[in-house]
Amino acid sequence: MPARPRPLSPHLGIYRWQIGNTLSILHRLSGVVLAFATLALAFWLVSLAGGEDSYRSAYRVFASPAGLVFLGGCSLAFFYHLFNGLRHLFWDVGWGFERPQRRASGWFAVIGAVASTAALWAFLWHGGRL
Amino acid sequence: MSLRSPLGRVLGLGSARDGTSHWWAERVSSVALVPLTLWFLFSLLLLPSLDFTVLRAWLTVPMSGFLTLLLVVVLTYHAYLGSVVIVEDYVHEHGAKLTLMVSLRFLFVLCGGASLFAILRIAFGS
Numbered sequence: 001m002p003a004r005p006r007p008l009s010p011h012l013g014i015y016r017w018q019i020g021n022t023l024s025i026l027h028r029l030s031g032v033v034l035a036f037a038t039l040a041l042a043f044w045l046v047s048l049a050g051g052e053d054s055y056r057s058a059y060r061v062f063a064s065p066a067g068l069v070f071l072g073g074c075s076l077a078f079f080y081h082l083f084n085g086l087r088h089l090f091w092d093v094g095w096g097f098e099r100p101q102r103r104a105s106g107w108f109a110v111i112g113a114v115a116s117t118a119a120l121w122a123f124l125w126h127g128g129r130l
Numbered sequence: 131m132s133l134r135s136p137l138g139r140v141l142g143l144g145s146a147r148d149g150t151s152h153w154w155a156e157r158v159s160s161v162a163l164v165p166l167t168l169w170f171l172f173s174l175l176l177l178p179s180l181d182f183t184v185l186r187a188w189l190t191v192p193m194s195g196f197l198t199l200l201l202v203v204v205l206t207y208h209a210y211l212g213s214v215v216i217v218e219d220y221v222h223e224h225g226a227k228l229t230l231m232v233s234l235r236f237l238f239v240l241c242g243g244a245s246l247f248a249i250l251r252i253a254f255g256s
Contacts, residue, residue, distance in 0.1 A: 031209075031212045032216065038238075042244050045202070048182070048186065050248075078167070089157065120171075120175075124175075
């Protein structure tokens with residue numbers, strides 16, 4: 001028997017919230033949102049193949065208030081998952097592991113995602129697409 | 131003494147029985163998705179509108195249809211891989227886990243297959 005208790009992995013209840021674990025959880029959460037977006041993309045393509053009437057009814061679903069909230073969430077999830085995913089890919093090749101770099105790239109992912117989403121919807125609104 | 135079989139050791143397969151192949155497939159598909167998703171987003175934004183005729187004409191262009199087809203395949207695969215990890219991490223009861231894993235596979239094959247068939251129908255004009 002070990003002389004003292006073995007160290008346990010940090011349980012969520014006592015784990016201090018910080019940028020690292022928060023962004024990790026958000027990465028997974030945005031992935032789930034994007035899995036639903038993949039299903040929505042399939043629905044959109046099938047409606048487009050089905051003819052003008054089926055496309056119009058699908059368009060009405062996406063252009064409804066709930067549809068727009070969903071698309072807004074998908075766009076934010078997409079940009080966040082993209083930027084944070086690139087962050088993960090850089091880690092995988094061994095870059096950016098130092099604490100200041102991790103924090104800087106994390107904030108870059110968050111700010112980049114919010115800014116890109118805002119730019120996208122500003123473009124849509126400005127172009128009269130909404 | 132190790133309880134692992136010599137074959138298991140030489141193949142480098144851990145407790146998940148598939149080594150790093152799942153993790154690696156996730157990375158490779160994510161690299162492909164960076165250009166594919168950005169291309170798709172910008173293509174849609176550069177279209178004059180998202181009307182039926184505009185989109186049908188756009189998807190009939192061979193390069194648009196082909197890249198959308200690639201996007202759908204890689205995206206569906208990546209979404210499937212990610213969903214599987216989530217089930218593996220949070221669902222511990224064997225029966226529920228097995229049911230969810232099989233359901234996810236059915237769902238994403240259905241979703242990817244329907245998308246592919248839709249793109250082909252539009253591209254070959256029916």
